[in-house]
Amino acid sequence: MCDFSEKLIAWLDGELPTDEASRVERHLKGCSECRSSLDAYKRMSAGFDAYCDAAVSFGAPCGVARWVPVISGAGAVAALVALLLAMPRTHVAPPTFHAPEAAAVAQSVAVAAQTPTSLVQEIPRRHARAPASVRDTNPVQAQNQNGYLLSEEPVIQIAISADEMFPPGAVPEGMHFVADLTIAADGSAERLQLRPRLAGFERRTTQP
Amino acid sequence: MSGEAAPLALPLSRLATGASEATTLYREMRKPLLRYLVCLGLSSDEAQDVVQDAFLILHRHLASGGSQENIRGWLFRVAHNQARNRQNRYDRNFTAASDGEMDAISHEATPERAVLEKEKFQQLGKAIRLLTEPERECLLLRAGGLRYREIGEVLGIATSTVNDTVDRAIKKLAEKCNV
Numbered sequence: 001m002c003d004f005s006e007k008l009i010a011w012l013d014g015e016l017p018t019d020e021a022s023r024v025e026r027h028l029k030g031c032s033e034c035r036s037s038l039d040a041y042k043r044m045s046a047g048f049d050a051y052c053d054a055a056v057s058f059g060a061p062c063g064v065a066r067w068v069p070v071i072s073g074a075g076a077v078a079a080l081v082a083l084l085l086a087m088p089r090t091h092v093a094p095p096t097f098h099a100p101e102a103a104a105v106a107q108s109v110a111v112a113a114q115t116p117t118s119l120v121q122e123i124p125r126r127h128a129r130a131p132a133s134v135r136d137t138n139p140v141q142a143q144n145q146n147g148y149l150l151s152e153e154p155v156i157q158i159a160i161s162a163d164e165m166f167p168p169g170a171v172p173e174g175m176h177f178v179a180d181l182t183i184a185a186d187g188s189a190e191r192l193q194l195r196p197r198l199a200g201f202e203r204r205t206t207q208p
Numbered sequence: 209m210s211g212e213a214a215p216l217a218l219p220l221s222r223l224a225t226g227a228s229e230a231t232t233l234y235r236e237m238r239k240p241l242l243r244y245l246v247c248l249g250l251s252s253d254e255a256q257d258v259v260q261d262a263f264l265i266l267h268r269h270l271a272s273g274g275s276q277e278n279i280r281g282w283l284f285r286v287a288h289n290q291a292r293n294r295q296n297r298y299d300r301n302f303t304a305a306s307d308g309e310m311d312a313i314s315h316e317a318t319p320e321r322a323v324l325e326k327e328k329f330q331q332l333g334k335a336i337r338l339l340t341e342p343e344r345e346c347l348l349l350r351a352g353g354l355r356y357r358e359i360g361e362v363l364g365i366a367t368s369t370v371n372d373t374v375d376r377a378i379k380k381l382a383e384k385c386n387v
Contacts, residue, residue, distance in 0.1 A: 041378050
């Protein structure tokens with residue numbers, strides 16, 4: 001067997017140093033045995049790939065992975081955050097949170113949540129997508145002399161339907177997430193925290 | 209689950225700039241990862257779970273300031289380790305696939321994709337089953353586009369060992385298939 005046969009597959013994979021690769025290339029021009037072997041190795045590599053593809057097609061019914069909507073949900077939240085950040089400073093951190101502004105935020109949340117990506121559209125949804133809404137506002141906050149908020153507590157709580165972030169069936173019925181947006185002293189959004197909430201559970205515990 | 213279950217804290221800077229990149233990465237890497245995992249022997253559901261877990265771990269890794277170098281190799285390593293943790297069904301496909309499954313797999317290979325004819329394809333399947341576990345893993349990771357160095361990192365072996373293993377595995381396949 002030719003001495004170069006040990007290097008053919010590594011050469012095929014581009015794993016040889018330049019000088020060694022050049023030597024193999026020069027050798028290949030004059031060695032029909034190595035050319036023939038190289039051809040066989042190429043076909044084996046391609047055959048292995050094709051076999052793997054077929055195995056995946058056979059084993060996987062091409063469902064969309066559940067991770068996709070997590071990223072898409074994150075994208076929607078990111079879009080929401082970007083929208084909030086893009087709003088004039090007075091809208092982000094007002095001393096008090098008035099109803100018209102709440103409606104504006106709710107609208108922006110809905111816009112963000114409905115911003116489709118092609119991946120999202122591929123996912124069949126069992127339930128109608130409930131738009132996210134501003135769930136709670138907390139106008140009573142400590143203010144510094146500039147009117148900015150000092151508290152570590154979230155100023156705005158935004159309820160996002162679990163259906164916006166997870167595929168049907170991935171989370172229990174009635175589950176939603178509350179996004180706590182913490183505003184820094186300079187008025188910028190400092191932290192976003194998503195907390196799962198189970199609506200039914202809360203209702204049961206709060207009933208007299 | 210109570211309302212105060214473990215919160216998912218997302219650093220805003222990462223989230224705002226990284227979501228589209230992550231989606232692109234996911235689109236690019238999902239198929240190779242799934243292929244690797246299914247060929248390792250995981251069911252499609254398990255493979256989907258592992259891929260999902262791998263990306264969530266990646267998200268946490270990046271969010272906590274982890275290295276962004278060689279994310280592809282990193283993902284394969286995490287997926288590989290996750291698959292190892294699911295040993296109960298590990299290695300099912302290539303070592304224990306029934307003849308019926310083999311036929312079905314061969315049938316799945318459409319003429320455009322199949323490099324070999326159906327009979328040779330089945331022969332290849334049998335030859336793949338005869339490879340050792342490290343040989344199959346090396347070829348699978350190689351098929352996933354990883355460099356020898358990256359394969360070595362995933363499997364915890366030296367690059368030179370990867371080189372030898374890939375060389376031996378391809379030659380074994382060629383010999384068994386009389387190519």
